[in-house]
Amino acid sequence: MRYTTAGESHGPEEIAIIEGIPAGLHITQEDINEELARRQHGYGRGERQQIETDTVTFLTGVRHQTTLGSPITLNVHNDDHNSWSKIMAPNDPATPENTLRKVLRPRPGHADLVGGMKYRHHDDLRNVLERSSARETTMRVAVGAVAKKLLREINVDVHGFVVNVGPAKSDLNVLTQYKNLQELRAVTESFATRALTAEADEAIRQVIDKTKRDANTVGGQVQVIATGMPVGLGSYVSADEKLDGKIARAIVGINAFKGVQFGGGFDNSEKYGDQIMDEIFWDSEKGFYRGTDNLGGFEGGMTTGEAITVRGVVKPIPTLYRPMKSVDIDTHQEHKASIERSDTTAVTAAAVIAESMVAIELAIAILDKFDADNIERMKEQVAAYREEIRTF
Ligand SMILES: Cc1cc2nc3c(=O)[nH]c(=O)nc-3n(C[C@H](O)[C@H](O)[C@H](O)COP(=O)(O)O)c2cc1C
Numbered sequence: 001m002r003y004t005t006a007g008e009s010h011g012p013e014e015i016a017i018i019e020g021i022p023a024g025l026h027i028t029q030e031d032i033n034e035e036l037a038r039r040q041h042g043y044g045r046g047e048r049q050q051i052e053t054d055t056v057t058f059l060t061g062v063r064h065q066t067t068l069g070s071p072i073t074l075n076v077h078n079d080d081h082n083s084w085s086k087i088m089a090p091n092d093p094a095t096p097e098n099t100l101r102k103v104l105r106p107r108p109g110h111a112d113l114v115g116g117m118k119y120r121h122h123d124d125l126r127n128v129l130e131r132s133s134a135r136e137t138t139m140r141v142a143v144g145a146v147a148k149k150l151l152r153e154i155n156v157d158v159h160g161f162v163v164n165v166g167p168a169k170s171d172l173n174v175l176t177q178y179k180n181l182q183e184l185r186a187v188t189e190s191f192a193t194r195a196l197t198a199e200a201d202e203a204i205r206q207v208i209d210k211t212k213r214d215a216n217t218v219g220g221q222v223q224v225i226a227t228g229m230p231v232g233l234g235s236y237v238s239a240d241e242k243l244d245g246k247i248a249r250a251i252v253g254i255n256a257f258k259g260v261q262f263g264g265g266f267d268n269s270e271k272y273g274d275q276i277m278d279e280i281f282w283d284s285e286k287g288f289y290r291g292t293d294n295l296g297g298f299e300g301g302m303t304t305g306e307a308i309t310v311r312g313v314v315k316p317i318p319t320l321y322r323p324m325k326s327v328d329i330d331t332h333q334e335h336k337a338s339i340e341r342s343d344t345t346a347v348t349a350a351a352v353i354a355e356s357m358v359a360i361e362l363a364i365a366i367l368d369k370f371d372a373d374n375i376e377r378m379k380e381q382v383a384a385y386r387e388e389i390r391t392f
């Protein structure tokens with residue numbers, strides 16, 4: 001399975017093409033729309049989310065709500081394009097200068113300046129902004145929805161939630177209260193902050209509200225848990241086969257993500273070996289298993305069969321309504337950076353995007369290892385493999 005996305009933030013359409021999804025997978029547009037709505041509805045987002053109601057259309061690869069095995073094309077319309085049609089105008093030769101809403105004062109922390117230098121967009125940094133915008137993550141979540149649908153066929157669940165926003169954090173010890181990810185999901189999805197507890201939800205809202213009043217922005221951390229993955233996906237034999245490495249790349253590839261860890265991650269650096277290694281046990285019913293999951297579900301770049309636990313660090317949003325110092329690219333005079341309509345925080349949406357990226361990497365790993373032509377044959381192969389592992 002592989003995919004690509006295309007689309008500018010204020011252009012007419014967002015597109016994704018996915019290749020390699022097996023034939024016979026039942027999927028509806030509503031399955032995807034639910035996930036798109038989750039990405040849109042997070043506390044701290046700006047006005048754009050009130051303009052958009054992201055809904056997908058299947059253009060290719062699906063017939064009567066069932067995949068054909070051919071490339072799947074997904075399409076989401078940008079409702080906001082109505083207000084930008086003259087500015088974006090893919091088919092018009094040129095538009096009068098005064099309608100262009102040019103960006104000439106690059107925002108520190110965004111892709112504006114370096115993107116302009118690299119692609120020689122000296123006339124207008126909007127040519128960078130339009131694609132570097134996290135609007136594109138709409139399509140990654142749409143692809144992730146297809147990946148999650150596939151994973152659910154083999155009882156793999158993936159869920160992302162918010163650990164902290166700025167100084168307001170959840171107590172991660174509450175995680176042990178939940179039997180499975182469905183229970184956890186019901187709780188975190190009931191909060192517009194995707195926090196773990198009502199106390200954290202309240203504290204995070206206060207931080208976001210104050211940040212907004214201060215015309216500032218704030219970052220945080222999100223965590224993704226995936227349960228039910230078979231043992232031995234990914235490999236130690238070559239560096240680029242390591243599945244934890246692929247997931248790390250997918251997480252840091254999300255706009256504004258600046259760090260990633262598995263299991264206890266950075267905290268493990270302050271501990272000793274006997275506090276960290278996940279001891280091995282055996283049971284006639286389930287075969288080999290671990291007593292703990294401090295290493296986040298990976299050994300040697302391979303899934304251990306325990307829950308996969310990945311954390312990502314999201315930096316604060318670069319665009320500030322009280323802008324920082326920058327330099328005009330035309331005049332080279334010092335100026336405050338451009339102000340574009342913006343979010344206060346992206347952390348609540350980032351949890352859904354990170355969840356989608358993990359799901360995509362897990363689905364790719366499954367489809368690399370097992371039959372990718374037909375979903376029923378894939379399930380048969382996964383079941384046979386699980387049985388072999390159970391009786392090892
Ligand atoms: C869901 C989401 C929403 C975002 N919204 C904004 C925004 O409104 N304004 C902004 O300046 N950056 C926003 N960002 C961050 C920028 O897209 C990102 O910082 C920029 O593309 C530069 O990439 P980098 O931070 O990965 O280096 C958002 C990121 C995400 C994940």
Ligand SMILES: C=C(O[C@@H]1CC(C(=O)O)=C[C@@H](OP(=O)(O)O)[C@H]1O)C(=O)O
Pocket residue numbers: 009046047048049052132133134135138255340341342343
């Ligand atoms: C459009 C989305 O996020 C956008 C990501 C973004 C950025 O610079 O990354 C800037 C903002 O764009 P706009 O100026 O059009 O409001 C966000 O709204 C979205 O998530 O759907």
